[in-house]
Amino acid sequence: MNISIKAALLGSALALAGPAFADMMHPKTGEKLAENQTFTYRVLDEHTSVDPQIVEDVSGSEIVRDLFEGLYNQNRAGELVPGVALSHTTNDDKTVYTFTLRDDAKWSDGKAVTAGDFVYAWRRLADPATASEYQWYMEVMGIKNAAEVMSGDMAVEELGVKAIDDHTLEVTLGSSLPYFALTTTHTSTFPTPAWAIEAHGSDWIKPANIVVNGAYKLTEHVANERLVRERNEMYWDNDNTIIDTVTSLVINDENVALTRYQAGELDRTEIPAGQYPSLKVSNPDEATAFPRLCSYYYTINVSDSTPEFLKDERVRRALSYAINRDIITEKVLQGGQTAAYTFTPGATAGFEVPSVDYAGWSQDERNAKAVELMAEAGYGADNPIDLTLLYNTSEAHKKVALAVSQMWKQNLGVKVTLENQEWKTYLTTRGEQNYEIARAGWCGDYNEASTFLDLVQSGSGYNDAKYANDMVDGLLADAKTMDNPQPNYTKVEEIIAADMPIIPIYHYAGSFMIKPELIGSWPVENVEQNWYSKDLYKVAK
Incomplete structure (x- = not known):
């Protein structure tokens, strides 16, 4: 079956060169462009890396999508459009994907981008020696022999990816995966330059190298x-790029960031918790909110190192039931977020949100059931639970944690100690299971339910709960080859709602202040929020 998306290229890459651009007019919209084409925005924390095979956070991935380009990009609606690949074909059972690469893609040092650069990067991701936190993504993609390579039982050369020639990449899967092409927009799959890495080691990502x-x-x-x-003059579509310079500023305090935005220092910043309604009134052309493919949840340590009370699913369910999610979304955050009772958001393509039992109860019914479950487990006023709730430093995370801790105290008599840590320390603490309950968030790596539910698979690299359920593993494995995996996804959501290794709290909304001259080019329709600075532009005021 031939799957060509060259036609999409025409819609997303009309030439900006020529008279229209020279006159500072946008050729597609006819808008007058601003003379100053810079984009400055706020991030909460220092990114983990700009190495495609090492980066593991959202803000780092945003940077990597500017610096590197994979096989495919996304347009404003979240649909695939050509990147380094112009098109791909598959065999009949969708186990072999063959990508045709463009011949005008170059590295910033002038070398051609080849299929071999993708082979190198994918082998590097799977190689245990790389110690990538996203190594497991090779299995999510279904690459043949990924598990064996990752475990060290096979050489990286056995991974199911090879360069037929410089402009033809062949990928072999272990089994059919109809949505495989969607997974190639993830930053971990982007090519990397072997020669630069070999010359500079871990310092290859420094600006000079x-x-x-x-x-x-x-x-x-x-x-x-x-x-x-800054713009890369060697990029194949540099002539069509409007934004010249992009700057991300680390500002830990969201209220300070808003002040700096209002002073004109930023073009975009997150809206502090609880301030969206008033800002939408005072700045209607700048305050914006839209659904995102992300879930905010608390992960519960269910490994052998956890306290005995957290090993009891009745306690875990009680803690979940006692959280009034509507108060958090409507009173604490007020930014368009929606209460979550399943891990997978309703915005996920092709996903039908299951009706898990407790989602249909009133909050009074949830509270009553929570008290009952705690009593059954042997906990209450005479034997209170004392737990620690970990979150990474953020005013919004703190407000949610305070609200939840009060709910647990009032409804269940649970004593809660709040602990906040800076981003990288927090990631290590959570990843090593040195916590009891921890704040977590997950944004889809591609738009399909498995990008969420794979996190409760026992071998997932981001299963920080260390939850293991053979039935869940089997259902998720079978789902990958099903034409309609919804029944399996429904069952998995039901199982984790009963076992409660994670507590879904809300599904994200993008809640930003964006300058009016920029907001028109922001891809608000893309629930994944995979944005690319090359597609942004500022109109004249």
Whole structure:
């Protein structure tokens, strides 16, 4: 079956060169463009890395999508459009995907981008020596021999990916995966330059050493302060890129960030918890909120190291039931978020949200059941639970944690100690199971339910609860080859609602202040929020 998306290229890459662009007019919309085409935005924390095979956070991935380009990108609606790949074909059972790469893609040092660069990157991701936190994604993609390579039982050369020639990449899967192409927009699959990595080791990502194939080059990085990228003149579509310079500023306090936005220092910032309604009234052309493919949840340590009370599913369910999610979304956050009773958001393509039991109860009914479950487990006023709730430093996370801790105290008599840690320390603490209950968030790596539910699979690299259920593992494995995996996804959601290794709290909304001259080009329709600076532009005021 031939699946060509060349036609989409025409819709997303009309030439900006020529008279229209020279007159500072946008050729597609006819809008007058601003002379200053810079984009400055706020991030909460220092990113984990700009190495495609190492980065593990959302803000880092945003940077990587500017610096590197994978097989496919997404347009404003979240649909696949050409990146380095122009098109792909599959065999009849969708186990072999063959990608045709463009011949004008170059690295920033002038070398051609080849299929071999993807082979190198994918082998590097799967290689145990790389120690990538996203190594498991190779299994999510279903690449043949990924598990064996990741475990060290096979050489990386046995991974199911090879370069037929410089412009033809062949990928072999262990079994049919109809949505495989969607997984290739993830940053861990982006190509990396072997020669730069071999020459500089882990320092290859420093501005003086880095070699990139995306629309922008890394020109400055001051840790915990700012990162600057500027247009890459070697990028195949540089003539069609409007934004010249992109700067991300690390600002830990969301209220300080808003003040700096209002002072004109930022083009985009998150709206502090609880302030969206008033800002939408005072700044209707700047305050915006829209659904996102993300879930906010609390992960519960169910490993052998956890306290005995958290090993009891009755306690875990009680803690979940006692959280009034409507108060959190409507009173604490007020930014368009929706209460969550399943891990997978309703915004996920092709997913029907299951009717798990407790979602249909009133909050009074949930509270009553929570008290009953705690009593059955042997806990109450005479034997109270004392637990620690971990969250990464953020005013919004703190407000949610305070609200939840009060709900647990009032409804169940649970004593809660709040502990906050800076981002990288928090990731390590959570990843090593040195916690009891921890705040967590997950945004889809691609738009299909498995991107969420794979996190409760026992071998997932981000299963920080260390939850293991053979039935869940089997259902998820079978779902990957099903034409309609919804029944399996429904069953998995029902199982985890009963076992409660994670507590879904809300599904995200994008809640931003965005300058009016920029907001028109922001991809609000894309629930994954995979945005690319090369597609943004500012109109004249």
